[in-house]
Amino acid sequence: MKTSFDVIVIGAGIMGASIAAALVESGLDVALMEKGIAGAQGATRDTGGIVRGLELDATLRPLTRRGSLYGNPGIVHGLYESALNRSGVAYIASAEVCGQYLEAVDSDGCESIELHASVDALDNGRFSPFCVGECLLIERNGGTVDARVAVSNLCRYVSEKATYLDHLAVDRCVELDGYVQVHAGKLCLEATWVVDACGASGPMPRPHNAVHARTIPFTRFGCDQAPSMPIITHHLNTYLLPLGRNLVQVGGQRRQRAEHADQLNMAPLDNEQDVMDRVSRLGYDRHHSLPVVTQVGWDAYTEDGRPVIGRSSAKSHLFLATGFCGIGFKMAPNVAELLALELGGLMSGVSMDEAYRSVMEAFRPSRFAEVALS
Known part of the structure; x- marks a missing residue:
């Protein structure tokens, strides 16, 4: 069994499945892990799937706007648009x-x-x-999209193109020199980068009180x-x-x-x-x-109503994508696009431009106390 990847995404809700699919499409070697059934946990399980572009918080608008931020819609944007009931x-x-x-x-x-x-x-x-x-x-x-159907289709895409492991709970993540070990039952997987998309209960440390x-x-x-x-x-x-x-x-x-x-x-x-x-x-x-x-x-x-997206600390190989306050469904396509760009850049040594950094700055975990990593 394959045990080493470019990126491991933990959590196959709407956010994790979207991020994994975008990473796969960008050419990275990806594993998506889910402790139960895809889309059966947290907000994804119960969301009404209301898709709307209007947002009162100007900081959130790059995440909630409809359509690709960089002019390359890809599989995630395409799936959402095709599944949208434009009521x-x-x-x-x-x-x-x-x-x-x-x-x-x-x-x-x-x-x-x-x-x-x-x-x-x-x-x-x-x-x-x-x-x-x-x-x-x-x-x-x-309009509306059935979130559970969307997650199922995204996971199917990941399983066909990469690795999807369900009914496998992650016990812990151990960050070493330049890579991360992910322990799940008897398995020990390795990845250069790990994304925690587990909502309010993940296996990785989060910023204190965030x-x-x-x-x-x-x-x-x-x-x-x-x-x-x-x-x-x-x-x-x-x-x-x-x-x-x-x-x-x-x-x-x-x-x-x-x-x-x-x-x-x-x-x-x-x-x-x-x-x-x-x-x-x-x-x-x-x-x-x-x-x-x-x-x-x-x-x-989160207390400020904005998600936590980005590296858990300045030099960490652990990424967080959580705290979407119940509206992650309408943010998922753009968050997936942004993280695919950033992680792809990190894998290839390409730095993100100023426009990208200005969008993501408001969501960085560093706005809270940084995670104390062992």
């Missing part, structure tokens, strides 16, 4: 928030964005009586008519994701936090009541809406 995405928000969203729109994307002074244009005005004074943005090129675990509660309810597209409702601080004609998923806000995923309280708490109270303010009252199930997943988050 559109609606944003209900104040005029001020809509204005902030529009700052993210460049000249190439403006034709796909609609701004309305009221919500009358959404679903024949059904939400208008409940959203007086709110504005409406519609991102016509947005990445935490957080519950992701959501409720699915039946109704007379689901919305025609996903809706981001700023005034209610949640989202509505249509899952069928009469079924909607809504994000809950009663969240728990812990240092590691296995310390989280995964009880539903009062999220069902909280969600139903929120959607009743959009007209989904108790007479026409029935809660079906409330579930609790988890994700990795």
Whole structure:
């Protein structure tokens, strides 16, 4: 069995699978490792897969924008675009928030964005009586992708072109002189570089107090008519994701936090009541809406709301790609493209240019206390 690689990616969620596929396509010798089933852990398991390009945090926009950053879409961008159900995405928000969203729109994307002074244009005005004074943005090129299907396709690509090892948990990583040993059960693999894409519970040390675990509660309810597209409702601080004609998923806000995923309280708490109270303010009252199930997943988050991407310390051969705060799905294609460029450059001795460094600086682990590596 092959045991030595250019790069080992740990974690086959949407982020790890995307990074591995991009690295394989760039010509590197890659192994992707997953402790269970691909896409069955963390945020990937429970994400609604809402794909939208508009982002309030300007620092995140290079990661969330649609399309290749460097003009070479590749396998990951191509898979996402082909799998996208372009239903559109609606944003209900104040005029001020809509204005902030529009700052993210460049000249190439403006034709796909609609701004309305009221919500009358959404679903024949059904939400208008409940959203007086709110504005409406519609991102016509947005929509949804089934995250688990996307991960399965990415892992299939990796397994055909490189090495994919599932049901194999990594016990520890040991950094030596210029390479890393990855210990998993009876196996000891080696790689020049290792990428930890394990969300809130990985086998590698992280910057102190940087990445935490957080519950992701959501409720699915039946109704007379689901919305025609996903809706981001700023005034209610949640989202509505249509899952069928009469079924909607809504994000809950009663969240728990812990240092590691296995310390989280995964009880539903009062999220069902909280969600139903929120959607009743959009007209989904108790007479026409029935809660079906409330579930609790988890994700990795950071206090500043920005992911941790890059070398764990200045000279380390360990990379981190975690802390995506539950929206890693819409960042994965561009993060994969950026890391493929950086790791490819490191393997070939090519330095990244200033434009690349300026994009990545805000996400470096060094913004937190550096990891103490043994």
